[in-house]
Amino acid sequence: EADIYQTPRYLVIGTGKKITLECSQTMGHDKMYWYQQDPGMELHLIHYSYGVNSTEKGDLSSESTVSRIRTEHFPLTLESARPSHTSQYLCASSESRGPDTEAFFGQGTRLTVV
Amino acid sequence: GENVEQHPSTLSVQEGDSAVIKCTYSDSASNYFPWYKQELGKRPQLIIDIRSNVGEKKDQRIAVTLNKTAKHFSLHITETQPEDSAVYFCAASMGSNYQLIWGAGTKLIIKP
Numbered sequence: 001e002a003d004i005y006q007t008p009r010y011l012v013i014g015t016g017k018k019i020t021l022e023c024s025q026t027m028g029h030d031k032m033y034w035y036q037q038d039p040g041m042e043l044h045l046i047h048y049s050y051g052v053n054s055t056e057k058g059d060l061s062s063e064s065t066v067s068r069i070r071t072e073h074f075p076l077t078l079e080s081a082r083p084s085h086t087s088q089y090l091c092a093s094s095e096s097r098g099p100d101t102e103a104f105f106g107q108g109t110r111l112t113v114v
Numbered sequence: 115g116e117n118v119e120q121h122p123s124t125l126s127v128q129e130g131d132s133a134v135i136k137c138t139y140s141d142s143a144s145n146y147f148p149w150y151k152q153e154l155g156k157r158p159q160l161i162i163d164i165r166s167n168v169g170e171k172k173d174q175r176i177a178v179t180l181n182k183t184a185k186h187f188s189l190h191i192t193e194t195q196p197e198d199s200a201v202y203f204c205a206a207s208m209g210s211n212y213q214l215i216w217g218a219g220t221k222l223i224i225k226p
Contacts, residue, residue: 040154040201042218050211090157099212100146100165105157 002027006091006106013081013113021076021109023091030096032074033103036060037088046089049074050096081113116141116208120217128225133194135220137204138186146207147187148214149178153200161202162189191222199224 004025013019025032034046045058049068063085065077074093078085091106120137127133139147145166150158164171164178164187171178175194180187187206191198204217 040152040219040221043158043203043216045216048213094214099207100163101212102148102160102163103150103158103214105159107157 004091004093004104004106006089006109008109009107010110011112013111015082015113017081017113019078019081019111021078021089021091021111023074023076023106024072025074025091025093025104025106026072027093027104028071029093029104030071031094031101032068033092033094034058034064034066034074034076035090035092037090037108039088043090047076081111083113086111086113116213116215118204118206118215118217120204120220122220123218124221124223126223126225127194129194129196131194133191133198133222135189135202135204135222136186137188137206137217138184139206139208139215140185141206141208141215142182142185144185144206144208146212147178147180148205149176149189150203150205151200152203152219158203194222194224196224196226198222 007022030051033048035043044060047066049055089109092103094103095101118139148163151161152158175192177190201219203219205214
C-alpha cells in the first residue's frame with residue numbers, strides 16, 4: 001500500500017548520542033519534508049528536499065542533517081542529541097506537479113533525550 | 115516574509131454548535147489553501163482545500179471560504195460532534211516552489 005513510513009515510532013536516548021530517524025515513502029513523490037512538532041502544537045519545518053541530491057534547511061535550526069540519495073528515502077540525523085531535541089518528528093511528502101498537491105504525513109517519531 | 119496567521123489558538127464550542135477558524139496570509143500570489151486535521155496522537159490529514167479561482171467550497175459539515183482581496187480564508191464546521199475535537203492547521207502555498215506555509219494551529223474542543 002502506498003504510504004509514508006517512519007521508524008522508529010518511539011526512541012529514548014542519552015545526551016550526546018548520534019541518531020538517525022528514518023523516513024520512506026512509496027508514492028513516488030519528489031518533495032519530502034521534516035517537521036518538528038511538540039504534541040498538538042505548531043509544525044516547524046526543519047529540512048526539505050525537492051528531489052534526489054536536493055536538500056534545504058527550513059526555519060528551525062535543530063543541529064540536524066538530511067540526505068536524499070534515493071527518491072523514496074529521506075533520513076534525518078542528529079549528530080549530538082540534547083534534551084532540547086525532545087519532541088515529535090514528522091516526515092511528509094508531496095508531488096511536485098504544482099501548487100495544489102496534498103502533503104502526506106508519516107505517523108511520526110517521538111524522541112526523548114535524557 | 116512569508117507567513118500565515120491563524121486564530122484562535124483554542125476554540126471551545128458546545129456540541130451541535132458551529133465553529134469558525136480564520137487564517138490570513140502574506141503572499142498575494144498564493145493560490146492554494148488546504149486545511150489539515152490532527153487528532154490526538156495521529157498524523158495531520160487533509161480535510162478540505164480551496165483554490166484561488168473559487169470563493170467557497172463545501173463538503174458535508176465542513177466548508178472553506180476564501181477572500182483573496184483581504185488575503186484571508188476560513189474553515190467552518192457546522193453541527194459539531196465529539197469526533198471534531200482535534201487540532202486544525204491552515205496552510206498556504208507560496209513561492210516559486212509552492213512551499214506550504216503553515217498556520218500555528220487551532221485546538222478545537224467540543225463540549226458535550
